[in-house]
Amino acid sequence: MKIVVTGSLGNISKPLSIALIKQGHSVTVISSNPAKQREIEQLGAKASIGSLTDAQFVTAAFTGADAAYCMVPFDFSIADQDAHMKQIMANYVQAIRHAGIKRVIFLTGWAAEVAGHSMTEVYKQLAGVHVSELRPAIFYTNFYQMMDMMRGKGMIGLIMGWQAYGIRALFGRRGSLVGNYGGNDRIVLVAPEDIAAAAAEEFSTPVNGVKIRYVGSEELTCNEVAAILGSAIGKPWMKWIRISDKQMLQGYKMAGLPEGLAESLVQMQAAIHDGTILAEYDRHRPVLGKVKLKDFVREFAKKYI
The missing domain is CATH 3.40.50.720 (NAD(P)-binding Rossmann-like Domain)
Known part of the structure; x- marks a missing residue:
């Protein structure tokens, strides 16, 4: 063809x-x-x-x-x-x-x-x-956009791949992930x-x-993702902390996103936390792909250094 x-x-x-x-x-x-x-x-x-x-x-x-x-x-x-x-x-x-x-x-x-x-x-x-x-x-590759924040350069709004419709997160100075979904929320990478x-x-x-x-390639909780990433870069304490939608919106505005875009991103991310997106995913649940997060973090760690 x-x-x-x-x-x-x-x-x-x-x-x-x-x-x-x-x-x-x-x-x-x-x-x-x-x-x-x-x-x-x-x-x-x-x-x-x-x-x-x-x-x-x-x-x-x-x-x-x-x-x-x-x-x-x-x-x-x-x-x-x-x-x-x-x-x-x-x-x-x-x-x-x-x-x-x-x-x-x-x-x-x-x-x-x-x-x-x-x-x-x-x-x-x-x-x-x-x-x-x-x-x-x-996308696993969205984490590459977070490297500076993972190195402890403060908290700023992250823009991560439209295809995912949102892993949107803020990184804390100690290397924790922060977003309006997190903790034990289930996500798919x-x-x-x-x-x-x-x-x-x-x-x-x-x-x-x-x-x-x-x-999808792997289903994990947010904290499991943080632990795998953290261990790969020498920060085994790393967690994924959930903040409110209001705090997330404020973070995006501080990062300079247009208000309408910021609001739509927060809404989509909230749908991960409340399970709406996962319910639709589960209805069409796929056979997972071959590349797991532990495979990806080996390359991620090399670029993080």
């Missing part, structure tokens, strides 16, 4: 592109960064350089393709994330219909329904298209490699209509 992969050479898109090329597919990788063109071509893929917010460009990039992997990059410089996501999704719909693509994988997140980002209206516009919607949980593997598997699996697939 001729497959378009969005997401440049990100943590999911790069291993996905490599897997698809190895399977014999012809892959086009979309990136907004011209500097990525050479690396994309070295993988054996075609590079298409442009912005996903440009409907004309997206339509041209999808023309001639049989299938597509579609994700929406989070842009925290934009206050209205909902409008940003809708614009890119509208561009995808236009491009898919124009190209006559019949097999699509959409990457959303495990809180997609709870966060009010249901894909129902999108799917109504794609009648006859066979879709897999991947809903990954909280996922390795980008396991998401890429799931996406590659979906392209090889017949689907009729729309299929929802949650993706």
Whole structure:
């Protein structure tokens, strides 16, 4: 198949592109960064350089393709994330219909329904298209963004991967994680490699209509996560402390997030604590991926030093 992969050479898109090329597919990788063109071509893929917010460009990039992997990059410089996501999704719909693509994988997140980002209206516009919607949980790689805070550089708002719809946390000066969910709250973590593997598997699996697939690598409590991370970096005392929604909101505002965005993030995170997101996840509970947190922290610890 001729497959378009969005997401440049990100943590999911790069291993996905490599897997698809190895399977014999012809892959086009979309990136907004011209500097990525050479690396994309070295993988054996075609590079298409442009912005996903440009409907004309997206339509041209999808023309001639049989299938597509579609994700929406989070842009925290934009206050209205909902409008940003809708614009890119509208561009995808236009491009898919124009190209006559019949097999699509959409990457959303495990809180997609709870966060009010249901894909129902999108799917109504794609009648006859066979879709897999991947809903990954909280990315292991989000912890890389926390390194300075884990080194004890104070408490600031953390922005961590839109795909997870929220592991949003504050780090205390002694290295504790702090958020409006924590303690013994159950969470699900996922390795980008396991998401890429799931996406590659979906392209090889017949689907009729729309299929929802949650993706996770390990289920733990927040304190178990803190203990594993802490032990890896020489802070075995590390805990994940839960604070109030109000305190979390104040932290985001202090970090400079637009008020509307901060409020929506706090609301989504509260849905982890109260179990709403996990209830939906449990209804579609997946076979867990191969990469566990203890595997990830070995690499994390090397970069933390």
